[in-house]
Amino acid sequence: xxxxxxxxxxxLLESTTLKKCLTECEKGEEVIVLNVNAGLKAKRRLxxxxxxxxxxxxxxxxxxxxGPIEVIVKGSSLVIGRGLASKIIVQCDESxxx
Amino acid sequence: MSSxxxxxxxxxxxxxxxxxxxxxxxxxPNVGKSVIFNQLTGLSQTIGNWPGKTVEKKExxxxxxxxxxxxxxxPGIYSLSTYSIEEIVSREYIxxxxxDIIINVIDSTNLERNLFFTFQLLELQIxxxxxxxxxxxxxxRNIDLDxxxxxxxxxxxxxxxxxxxxxxxxxxxxxxIEMVHPSETNSLxxxxxxxxxxxxxxxxxxxxxxxxxxxxxxxxxxxxxxxDNKIHYPPRFLAIKLLENDEEILKLLNNGSxxxxxxxxxxxxRTQLEEYHGEDIHTILSxxxxxxxxxxxxxxxxxxxxxxxxxxxxxxxxxxxxTHSFFGYVILVLVLVGIYLFTFTIGDLLGGLIENFYNxxxxxxxxxxxxxxFLINLFWDGALGGFFGGLAGVLxxxxxxxxxxxxxxxxxxxxxxxxxxxxxxxAIGVHGKTIITMILGLGCNVPAxxxxxxxxxxxxxxxxxxxxxxxxxxxxxxxxxxxVGRYLGLGxxxxxxxxxxxxxxxxxxxxxxxxxxKCTELIMEMHEYRVPNFNVIFxxxxxxxxxxxxxxxxxxxxxxxxxxxxxxFNILEPINVILSPITVFWLGLPVVTGIFLIYxxxxxxxxxxxxxxxxxxxxxxIVELFTPIQMIVFSLVTMLYVPCFATIVIIxxxxxxxxxxxxxFLEISLALLIGxxxxxxxxxxxxx
Numbered sequence: 001x002x003x004x005x006x007x008x009x010x011x012l013l014e015s016t017t018l019k020k021c022l023t024e025c026e027k028g029e030e031v032i033v034l035n036v037n038a039g040l041k042a043k044r045r046l047x048x049x050x051x052x053x054x055x056x057x058x059x060x061x062x063x064x065x066x067g068p069i070e071v072i073v074k075g076s077s078l079v080i081g082r083g084l085a086s087k088i089i090v091q092c093d094e095s096x097x098x
Numbered sequence: 099m100s101s102x103x104x105x106x107x108x109x110x111x112x113x114x115x116x117x118x119x120x121x122x123x124x125x126x127p128n129v130g131k132s133v134i135f136n137q138l139t140g141l142s143q144t145i146g147n148w149p150g151k152t153v154e155k156k157e158x159x160x161x162x163x164x165x166x167x168x169x170x171x172x173p174g175i176y177s178l179s180t181y182s183i184e185e186i187v188s189r190e191y192i193x194x195x196x197x198d199i200i201i202n203v204i205d206s207t208n209l210e211r212n213l214f215f216t217f218q219l220l221e222l223q224i225x226x227x228x229x230x231x232x233x234x235x236x237x238x239r240n241i242d243l244d245x246x247x248x249x250x251x252x253x254x255x256x257x258x259x260x261x262x263x264x265x266x267x268x269x270x271x272x273x274x275i276e277m278v279h280p281s282e283t284n285s286l287x288x289x290x291x292x293x294x295x296x297x298x299x300x301x302x303x304x305x306x307x308x309x310x311x312x313x314x315x316x317x318x319x320x321x322x323x324x325x326d327n328k329i330h331y332p333p334r335f336l337a338i339k340l341l342e343n344d345e346e347i348l349k350l351l352n353n354g355s356x357x358x359x360x361x362x363x364x365x366x367x368r369t370q371l372e373e374y375h376g377e378d379i380h381t382i383l384s385x386x387x388x389x390x391x392x393x394x395x396x397x398x399x400x401x402x403x404x405x406x407x408x409x410x411x412x413x414x415x416x417x418x419x420x421t422h423s424f425f426g427y428v429i430l431v432l433v434l435v436g437i438y439l440f441t442f443t444i445g446d447l448l449g450g451l452i453e454n455f456y457n458x459x460x461x462x463x464x465x466x467x468x469x470x471x472f473l474i475n476l477f478w479d480g481a482l483g484g485f486f487g488g489l490a491g492v493l494x495x496x497x498x499x500x501x502x503x504x505x506x507x508x509x510x511x512x513x514x515x516x517x518x519x520x521x522x523x524x525a526i527g528v529h530g531k532t533i534i535t536m537i538l539g540l541g542c543n544v545p546a547x548x549x550x551x552x553x554x555x556x557x558x559x560x561x562x563x564x565x566x567x568x569x570x571x572x573x574x575x576x577x578x579x580x581x582v583g584r585y586l587g588l589g590x591x592x593x594x595x596x597x598x599x600x601x602x603x604x605x606x607x608x609x610x611x612x613x614x615x616k617c618t619e620l621i622m623e624m625h626e627y628r629v630p631n632f633n634v635i636f637x638x639x640x641x642x643x644x645x646x647x648x649x650x651x652x653x654x655x656x657x658x659x660x661x662x663x664x665x666x667f668n669i670l671e672p673i674n675v676i677l678s679p680i681t682v683f684w685l686g687l688p689v690v691t692g693i694f695l696i697y698x699x700x701x702x703x704x705x706x707x708x709x710x711x712x713x714x715x716x717x718x719x720i721v722e723l724f725t726p727i728q729m730i731v732f733s734l735v736t737m738l739y740v741p742c743f744a745t746i747v748i749i750x751x752x753x754x755x756x757x758x759x760x761x762x763f764l765e766i767s768l769a770l771l772i773g774x775x776x777x778x779x780x781x782x783x784x785x786x
Contacts (some may be wrong), residue, residue: 042618046385048179050214052381066521067521068520068620075207077785079516079530079624081529091645
């Protein structure tokens with residue numbers, strides 16, 4: 001017996017054709033977090049800081065040379081290493097340049 | 099379980115039999131806790147370590163309104179989990195009997211994230227005051243907060259504060275007095291409920307989670323009555339942590355069998371919740387807290403006018419510039435050079451003054467006592483020589499250093515540097531924050547290695563310490579410039595630097611491979627630039643200097659005395675002979691260098707200082723004593739062979755003596771290896 005909420009989430013994830021990872025987003029793009037595919041510790045840390053499924057975040061900029069990513073979450077700036085950022089799956093809010 | 103306020107009648111601490119109130123300042127990093135702490139405690143601060151841990155403990159005190167306040171400034175943290183040692187230390191301290199009131203300092207311009215921590219603190223059920231800081235900035239942004247509503251929602255006093263101006267800070271103390279001694283103050287407010295809030299009635303989470311918590315709390319309360327456990331945490335906190343599978347709490351409760359039932363049920367409930375929500379437990383709990391926060395924000399935040407600040411502020415422009423793909427790196431290099439120049443100039447200036455002072459007195463003393471008076475030698479050359487040497491050699495670089503760290507940290511530049519360098523730092527097995535300590539290491543390894551505390555995991559801290567201690571500090575540069583730079587030209591200096599940094603790269607990669615665990619990804623909050631608060635900076639610099647003087651300096655002096663004793667009893671000559679297989683045969687250096695290198699452990703530049711003294715003494719110039727290759731080998735060895743003694747002590751205090759010795763051994767081996775390669779390589783090359 002699978003729970004209703006879980007099923008709804010799975011449907012949402014599969015149907016979203018506009019999902020991509022944080023590293024693929026444009027500078028200044030506002031997105032909604034779908035999923036964080038990281039290890040438990042990193043996932044928890046990100047959760048504490050507000051990067052949770054359903055949260056709205058704005059990608060501020062990339063560091064040069066494929067470095068970390070700066071995002072705005074809950075009103076302040078967070079810097080996330082590139083490897084971790086690529087594990088954060090987001091959905092574009094409005095019109096997306098895929 | 100109704101909340102309680104500690105019985106204060108029998109507890110009188112402090113001077114003059116004043117009743118004592120113990121306060122802990124808690125909050126996210128960079129919210130202004132230190133500013134408030136400085137305002138309250140002034141120069142009574144001490145910076146030490148939490149017992150048995152490598153986390154900084156800042157305490158201070160003041161007398162106010164007839165009470166003696168003991169204040170502890172806890173490290174800035176985002177939650178009370180087991181993510182870092184700072185979090186563990188903080189939560190253990192808060193529930194110990196040593197805290198009467200928590201003052202939760204909140205950055206009112208960053209309310210959402212700050213309130214997350216507030217909810218964490220509430221679970222510890224200790225009387226709390228919320229201090230809303232940066233109210234001036236909030237007003238400038240035309241935003242108002244409904245303080246009354248906030249107080250109602252949290253059932254806690256919420257007071258506005260502008261820490262940098264000192265506004266509202268002493269109101270916090272008044273409120274604390276009210277809360278701890280309600281009978282003795284005649285409060286005119288009708289908010290009597292705030293003085294003894296029933297914190298066990300908070301409901302933070304959604305219905306499903308809260309139901310499970312209630313069930314767990316019952317089981318835990320039963321278990322608590324059995325056995326004589328000394329657990330200070332409230333049952334609700336334990337319930338939540340068991341649901342989260344918190345390692346430390348599990349360790350605590352696994353001791354007896356009383357809690358086996360609770361743990362089993364917690365595991366079951368966790369599985370149920372995770373199944374139901376389709377997420378792991380941390381995501382569930384964090385989500386629900388943030389949902390709660392969003393509701394609260396909607397109610398209490400009022401935006402007065404819709405005028406958006408469209409123009410980019412200076413802080414924004416500066417941010418853009420310092421993280422720019424080109425200018426960002428230019429600025430980074432400039433900052434590096436600036437740190438160097440700053441430390442060198444001030445350090446040399448102060449050092450010169452102190453040396454002159456010491457030398458003048460030396461002349462005077464010897465003219466009175468002659469040169470062979472044993473006790474005078476021991477005291478003046480040994481102890482005082484060590485002391486002044488420590489001052490002139492280490493402290494004069496350390497002080498401008500602490501100052502620069504504080505300025506860079508306070509202004510907000512360091513995270514930008516980490517941002518730019520994170521990618522490259524991965525090549526040597528660490529993440530961006532290590533560039534910060536390595537930059538600092540260029541001036542002096544001592545505060546730089548201390549700075550390695552900012553790493554989140556033990557693994558990162560250890561690797562950062564190893565790499566930072568390999569960075570050539572100002573003292574080392576004195577030797578390299580004075581020897582190779584002066585006699586062989588700057589080209590060779592660059593080559594030696596390159597070799598040094600290649601070694602750092604290599605050691606980084608090797609440590610990355612052999613140390614268990616993976617490099618954690620960078621997760622760092624980046625604050626807006628702000629003008630450094632020099633009041634706070636000067637006080638902090640002084641506090642750290644004081645801490646350094648009382649910890650490392652006595653050891654340096656002790657070593658100075660030891661070396662002086664060795665000199666007086668003529669044990670030094672034999673040491674040269676003992677070391678000659680290494681110095682003469684392997685490294686190809688003159689036999690006297692044995693002693694120079696031994697002294698170099700005390701202060702790196704002593705290798706050059708003693709060399710100069712020696713050559714002056716026997717009437718030969720340095721060029722006559724050393725061949726070019728010998729100069730290169732000597733400089734290389736000085737750069738790599740051992741962290742200076744003060745650094746070794748700091749590494750031990752920040753990690754362990756075992757690790758400090760391991761690093762020392764590693765560096766000696768590296769120095770000998772490379773020195774030998776250069777020496778024999780040259781011999782082979784020149785005989786071809």
